[in-house]
Amino acid sequence: xxxxxxxxxxxxxxxxxxxxxxxxxxxxxxxxxxxxxxxxxxxxxxxxxxxxxxxxxxxxxxxxxxxxxxxxxxxxxxxxxxxxxxxxxxxxxxxxxxxxxxxxxxxxxxxxxxxxxxxxxxxxxxxxxxxxxxxxxxxxxxxxxxxxxxxxxxxxxxxxxxxxxxxxxxxxxxxxxxxxxxxxxxxxxxxxxxxxxxxxxxxxxxxxxxxxxxxxxxxxxxxxxxxxxxxxxxxxxxxxxxxxxxxxxxxxxxxxxxxxxxx
Amino acid sequence: xxxxxxxxxxxxxxxxxxxxxxxxxxxxxxxxxxxxxxxxxxxxxxxxxxxxxxxxxxxxxxxxxxxxxxxxxxxxxxxxxxxxxxxxxxxxxxxxxxxxxxxxxxxxxxxxxxxxxxxxxxxxxxxxxxxxxxxxxxxxxxxxxxxxxxxxxxxxxxxxxxxxxxxxxxxxxxxxxxxxxxxxxxxxxxxxxxxxxxxxxxxxxxxxxxxxxxxxxxxxxxxxxxxxxxxxxxxxxxxxxxxxxxxxxxxxxxxxxxxxxxx
Numbered sequence: 001x002x003x004x005x006x007x008x009x010x011x012x013x014x015x016x017x018x019x020x021x022x023x024x025x026x027x028x029x030x031x032x033x034x035x036x037x038x039x040x041x042x043x044x045x046x047x048x049x050x051x052x053x054x055x056x057x058x059x060x061x062x063x064x065x066x067x068x069x070x071x072x073x074x075x076x077x078x079x080x081x082x083x084x085x086x087x088x089x090x091x092x093x094x095x096x097x098x099x100x101x102x103x104x105x106x107x108x109x110x111x112x113x114x115x116x117x118x119x120x121x122x123x124x125x126x127x128x129x130x131x132x133x134x135x136x137x138x139x140x141x142x143x144x145x146x147x148x149x150x151x152x153x154x155x156x157x158x159x160x161x162x163x164x165x166x167x168x169x170x171x172x173x174x175x176x177x178x179x180x181x182x183x184x185x186x187x188x189x190x191x192x193x194x195x196x197x198x199x200x201x202x203x204x205x206x207x208x209x210x211x212x213x214x215x216x217x218x219x220x221x222x223x224x225x226x227x228x229x230x231x232x233x234x235x236x237x238x239x240x241x242x243x244x245x246x247x248x249x250x251x252x253x254x255x256x257x258x259x260x261x262x263x
Numbered sequence: 264x265x266x267x268x269x270x271x272x273x274x275x276x277x278x279x280x281x282x283x284x285x286x287x288x289x290x291x292x293x294x295x296x297x298x299x300x301x302x303x304x305x306x307x308x309x310x311x312x313x314x315x316x317x318x319x320x321x322x323x324x325x326x327x328x329x330x331x332x333x334x335x336x337x338x339x340x341x342x343x344x345x346x347x348x349x350x351x352x353x354x355x356x357x358x359x360x361x362x363x364x365x366x367x368x369x370x371x372x373x374x375x376x377x378x379x380x381x382x383x384x385x386x387x388x389x390x391x392x393x394x395x396x397x398x399x400x401x402x403x404x405x406x407x408x409x410x411x412x413x414x415x416x417x418x419x420x421x422x423x424x425x426x427x428x429x430x431x432x433x434x435x436x437x438x439x440x441x442x443x444x445x446x447x448x449x450x451x452x453x454x455x456x457x458x459x460x461x462x463x464x465x466x467x468x469x470x471x472x473x474x475x476x477x478x479x480x481x482x483x484x485x486x487x488x489x490x491x492x493x494x495x496x497x498x499x500x501x502x503x504x505x506x507x508x509x510x511x512x513x514x515x516x517x518x519x520x521x522x523x524x525x526x
Contacts, residue, residue: 047337050314070342074310078341079333082412082420086364090418094396096366097340101349102359103405133357133403140399142366149345155353157345 003238004138004177005034005251008166010185011041013245014080023184024084026248028091033138033177035169036095037146038084039162044075064119064159072159076147085145096142100150101157103133106165108150108158122150122158124165129172167228167237174236181237182257183225184245189258190226192217205262206230229261266501267401267440268297268514271429273448274304276508277343286447287347289511291354296401296440298432299358300409301347302425307338327382327422335422339410348408359405363413364420366396369428371413371421385413385421387428392435430491430500437499444500445520446488447508452521453489455480468525469493492524 007027013019027036048055048071056063064072081097088095100106100122106129108122128150137144146169148162163183170181189200190212204212209230212218218226229240241251243258250257270290276282290299311318311334319326327335344360351358363369363385369392371385391413400407409432411425426446433444452463453475467475472493475481481489492503504514506521513520 047314051310052313073345074337074341076341077345078337078339082336082340082362082364085362086414086420087418089364089367089414089416094367095364096359096361097364098359099345099348101345101352104352104357133405136403140396140403142396151349151352153352155350157349 001176001178003032004173004179005030005032005182006037006166006170006173006179007034007182007184007248008037008163009245010183011039012186013184014038014041015043019245020084021087023245023248024087025091028088028093029249030252035134035138035144035146036084036088037162037166037169038076038080039148040072040076040080043080044072047071047075047079058116061116061118063117064121066120069120069157069159073149073157077149081145081147088143088145093143094141095145096137097145097147099147099157100128100160100165103130103137104153105130105134105144106146106150106160106168107153108160109152110156110158120156120158122152122160124150124160124168128168131172131176134169134173135176161224163225163228167232170237170240171232171235174238178238179236180239180241181229181232182240182248182251183229183242184248185242186245188244188247189242190218190222201259202256203260203262206234226261233261233263264439264441266295267436267442268293268295268445269300269429269433269436269442270297270445270447270511271300271426272508273446274302275449276447277301277304278306282508283347284350286508286511287350288354291351291356292512293515298397298401298407298409299347299351300425300429300432301339301343302411303335303339303343306343307335310334310338310342321379324379324381326380327384329383332383332420332422336412336420340412344408344410351406351408356406357404358408359400360408360410362410362420363391363423363428366393366400367416368393368397368407369409369413369423369431370416371423372415373419373421383419383421385415385423387413387423387431391431394435394439397432397436398439424487426488426491430495433500433503434495434498437501441501442499443502443504444492444495445503445511445514446492446505447511448505449508451507451510452505453481453485464522465519466523466525469497472524489524496524496526
């Protein structure tokens with residue numbers, strides 16, 4: 001099987017035009033089949049504020065009501081996605097921007113209401129990814145650029161966590177490609193001490209992950225990211241890395257890139 | 264050569280959710296390869312107003328400054344395009360939403376500054392359309408849904424008239440397909456008397472077009488639309504129709520649909 005890089009770029013890089021330009025150059029420099037996934041950073045929140053859409057939070061978690069769904073559809077699907085695509089084209093990458101609705105690539109179901117109704121938030125089922133159509137695009141020399149939008153197949157768009165989309169794509173394509181899932185963000189990797197940039201843990205396996213969780217070293221936003229990643233590895237994804245967006249070029253140079261997750 | 268329908272949907276239909284739902288159902292009902300093109304109707308102007316971006320006009324024509332380009336990128340590329348794609352998916356059409364930047368499908372150049380600088384408005388050169396990549400998508404069973412955005416290949420997005428994009432697509436694909444260009448809007452066709460819905464002119468050839476122009480029967484927004492259409496016919500497009508969005512289903516039923524333009 002051919003290798004396929006599936007690279008998720010974090011919100012902080014999206015928010016910084018200079019870092020984004022450099023990242024997209026490095027992404028362009030990766031040879032072989034590849035897919036990029038992005039969210040929207042702070043631009044969605046800022047745009048919502050400008051339009052007068054209030055961000056509703058319940059128990060510290062954001063609710064996607066109809067007005068907020070329109071905002072993220074504009075920002076993720078339009079403003080951020082199309083500018084990334086145009087910049088990749090300038091770097092000779094034949095990018096094609098996509099939501100999960102486009103080419104019916106990623107289907108989701110509305111998150112079930114238990115204590116909280118999260119609104120138009122889509123959860124991914126195991127068969128969410130339409131691997132064959134994505135393969136067709138890749139074989140045409142295209143580089144899909146996904147964002148945090150999915151659909152239910154009945155006309156409803158959803159907001160879905162971009163980290164989750166990245167791992168679902170890596171998983172869904174793992175029967176057709178040797179998928180390598182890379183999370184790029186503003187830190188050097190998973191760190192033993194959040195305040196020490198040099199404390200990157202180079203490799204984590206599932207039992208070490210449990211240990212780090214128990215010690216409280218892995219917490220907050222890193223927890224679901226790693227949980228997704230280990231699920232992906234357990235189910236067929238070849239490699240997962242978590243590292244600094246500015247160091248992406250190291251990936252194909254046999255130098256060290258962030259934290260490597262292993263089986 | 265296989266037939267290919269290239270259908271432009273007017274802004275008034277985009278602005279009316281009920282009409283849009285019906286139109287997309289009718290579009291779904293057309294058999295064979297097809298492409299949809301849309302602008303953004305009033306939603307872009309309304310969104311600009313909400314965000315506090317003022318619409319600049321010079322000599323009655325809109326200027327696309329950087330802030331307005333962001334608005335149309337959000338509205339055309341995101342909100343309108345992705346909702347149309349999701350609705351088409353619900354109608355079993357495997358739609359894929361695209362700007363000209365996506366898959367490098369349509370390249371433009373910034374409109375040269377003469378008396379007025381229109382800002383980020385892109386004009387199309389004769390070789391603007393990348394027909395091969397669009398053919399690849401069509402052959403994969405996909406239905407491209409284009410909007411009014413193009414790019415220069417160097418990272419700059421542009422606002423480009425959606426009617427012009429439709430005729431450029433019809434023209435650019437005419438060496439690979441028997442292209443049929445259809446403009447759908449809120450009128451029954453080109454009318455002899457704008458106040459009489461029953462005064463549709465069933466057929467117009469180039470010399471009759473000159474006559475209608477001289478008589479002032481064709482004027483305003485209809486003029487560039489028809490000029491584009493006749494240019495397209497002169498250069499290889501098989502058929503051009505202009506008619507009511509609600510009557511699209513008539514196209515494949517050998518019944519009369521709007522005004523037919525001929526060589």
